Amino acid sequence: MKNVIEIQDLEKAFGSNVILRGVNMKLHKGENIAILGKSGTGKSVLTKCIVRLIECDSGKINVFDNDITEMEVDQIDEIRKRVGYLFQGGALYDSMTVKENLEFPVRRTQLSKNKSEVNDMVDEALESVGLLEAKHKMPAELSGGMKKRIGLARTLILKPEIILYDEPTTGLDPVTSGEISELIMRIREKYNTSSLIITHDMKCAEITADKLKLLKDGKFYAEGSFDELRKSDDREVAAYFN
Amino acid sequence: MKKLTNQIKISVEDFLVELGNIVLFTLNTIKQFFIAPFEFKELVKQGYIIGNKTFPLIAITGFIMGLVLTLQSRPVLVDFGAQSMLPGMIAISIIREIGPVITALLCAGKISSGIGAELGAMKVTEQLDAMEVSGTKPLNFVVATRVMATTLLVPILVFIADAVGLLGSFLAVRMYEKVSIVLFLSQAFDSLSFYDVIPATIKSVFFGFFIGLIGSYKGYTASRGTESVGLSANSAVVSASLVIFIIDLITVQFSELLFA
Numbered sequence: 001m002k003n004v005i006e007i008q009d010l011e012k013a014f015g016s017n018v019i020l021r022g023v024n025m026k027l028h029k030g031e032n033i034a035i036l037g038k039s040g041t042g043k044s045v046l047t048k049c050i051v052r053l054i055e056c057d058s059g060k061i062n063v064f065d066n067d068i069t070e071m072e073v074d075q076i077d078e079i080r081k082r083v084g085y086l087f088q089g090g091a092l093y094d095s096m097t098v099k100e101n102l103e104f105p106v107r108r109t110q111l112s113k114n115k116s117e118v119n120d121m122v123d124e125a126l127e128s129v130g131l132l133e134a135k136h137k138m139p140a141e142l143s144g145g146m147k148k149r150i151g152l153a154r155t156l157i158l159k160p161e162i163i164l165y166d167e168p169t170t171g172l173d174p175v176t177s178g179e180i181s182e183l184i185m186r187i188r189e190k191y192n193t194s195s196l197i198i199t200h201d202m203k204c205a206e207i208t209a210d211k212l213k214l215l216k217d218g219k220f221y222a223e224g225s226f227d228e229l230r231k232s233d234d235r236e237v238a239a240y241f242n
Numbered sequence: 243m244k245k246l247t248n249q250i251k252i253s254v255e256d257f258l259v260e261l262g263n264i265v266l267f268t269l270n271t272i273k274q275f276f277i278a279p280f281e282f283k284e285l286v287k288q289g290y291i292i293g294n295k296t297f298p299l300i301a302i303t304g305f306i307m308g309l310v311l312t313l314q315s316r317p318v319l320v321d322f323g324a325q326s327m328l329p330g331m332i333a334i335s336i337i338r339e340i341g342p343v344i345t346a347l348l349c350a351g352k353i354s355s356g357i358g359a360e361l362g363a364m365k366v367t368e369q370l371d372a373m374e375v376s377g378t379k380p381l382n383f384v385v386a387t388r389v390m391a392t393t394l395l396v397p398i399l400v401f402i403a404d405a406v407g408l409l410g411s412f413l414a415v416r417m418y419e420k421v422s423i424v425l426f427l428s429q430a431f432d433s434l435s436f437y438d439v440i441p442a443t444i445k446s447v448f449f450g451f452f453i454g455l456i457g458s459y460k461g462y463t464a465s466r467g468t469e470s471v472g473l474s475a476n477s478a479v480v481s482a483s484l485v486i487f488i489i490d491l492i493t494v495q496f497s498e499l500l501f502a
Contacts, residue, residue, distance in 0.1 A: 048371075051374075051375045053371055053374060053375060077377035077379070078377070080374075080375050080376065080377040081376070081377045083375070084376075085372070085375040085376075087368045087371065087372055088368070089367060089368065091367060091368040091369050091371065091372035092369070092372075093364075093369050093372075093373075094367070094369070104378065105376040105377075105378050107279075108279065108376075108377075108378035108379065108383065109376070109377055109378060110279065151372075154372075154376075155376075158376060
């Protein structure tokens with residue numbers, strides 16, 4: 001299967017604090033991988049390196065066969081349009097309505113200039129996350145779960161091939177968490193996306209991921225399917241399932 | 243001693259890194275002025291917000307400034323029998339120096355801090371990162387529009403402060419003497435020359451540019467955490483105020499060289 005992301009020997013430190021110590025991984029087309037790990041182990045740093053929100057110190061990150069660590073800013077924007085990123089809090093633009101939030105990336109990336117076409121794209125993305133009725137609301141009027149869904153709709157509107165989810169269910173009640181996990185799966189089916197899902201929520205990992213990877217001390221410590229890791233004798237791994 | 247030398251070395255290094263970052267940020271922002279898509283709607287929106295927010299403050303301050311300056315200066319000129327020079331003296335003081343500097347300082351307090359806090363909050367809530375990762379160039383949309391708006395608006399606000407300041411001055415003169423506004427203004431403008439207005443306008447443009455730029459830089463480079471929002475706003479005001487005085491000093495020297 002074709003790799004959409006391939007990371008080789010990725011290293012990152014903030015001053016003397018070494019976060020990533022030679023991370024290697026591959027994400028295949030259509031695959032969902034969940035990354036687990038304690039807080040501060042560098043899960044978010046890893047995903048931010050993939051879209052170059054954070055510059056890595058060394059190593060290679062190939063996204064769609066392009067080494068993004070070597071790219072100029074203008075070139076990286078072209079790759080970024082194909083990679084969606086869902087932030088923890090949704091990161092909605094609070095001075096814009098939901099509709100404007102969704103129109104913004106389309107207008108700015110000049111994906112479409114036709115107003116009715118943009119409107120259709122907004123409706124389709126909102127329908128995909130089941131929140132068409134929130135179209136004219138301001139972000140301040142939305143709940144945490146709704147913000148994440150709208151954030152996901154804003155990501156989907158650019159038709160990304162890869163989606164990076166940064167703790168998609170954190171801070172949500174179990175019912176809404178379950179709904180978000182189901183939504184991640186529906187999106188994969190509908191848009192044929194590949195996903196990296198950073199999560200602490202084992203239920204979310206079980207529902208969404210084909211493969212789980214455990215990050216520890218700046219490296220991947222264990223990997224496998226949910227059932228394989230659940231049966232592991234390793235205490236470090238078993239701790240996540242208790 | 244070695245510890246002190248090391249601390250100085252680190253401080254100098256930090257200063258140079260910060261200076262380098264500011265220069266890069268400035269160049270990138272200027273570059274964005276010429277890169278499509280041009281956000282005219284956002285520029286008008288920011289211009290409206292800035293003008294709307296600061297107009298009452300500028301008008302009241304300008305009025306009081308002209309009034310007080312006249313009331314304070316008049317007794318000295320009366321002692322020398324030179325009260326007829328009062329309109330000209332006030333006009334030169336306000337248009338050359340006091341109008342631009344006071345307006346710029348007020349804008350630093352009101353606008354620069356506002357931009358610093360707004361962008362700082364956008365940084366903390368990852369809104370700027372969200373723009374960055376979707377390839378929508380936040381520097382172009384968020385920063386360039388704000389910097390351009392302040393660059394265009396501050397000279398207009400200075401003009402308003404000057405006009406209202408002269409009105410305040412006229413009312414102060416009118417308390418003691420029967421002078422018509424036409425005579426007052428004709429005496430005021432007779433004392434002014436092209437070389438009083440041009441350097442003041444040029445420095446107002448620079449004040450506007452740096453007020454927007456510093457607010458944006460402080461907000462854009464805010465570290466994570468809510469505390470940094472307040473720090474960005476505070477730091478924007480302090481830095482912008484300092485830069486206003488530095489620009490004032492430089493433009494005075496240049497206008498002396500060019501127009502003296």
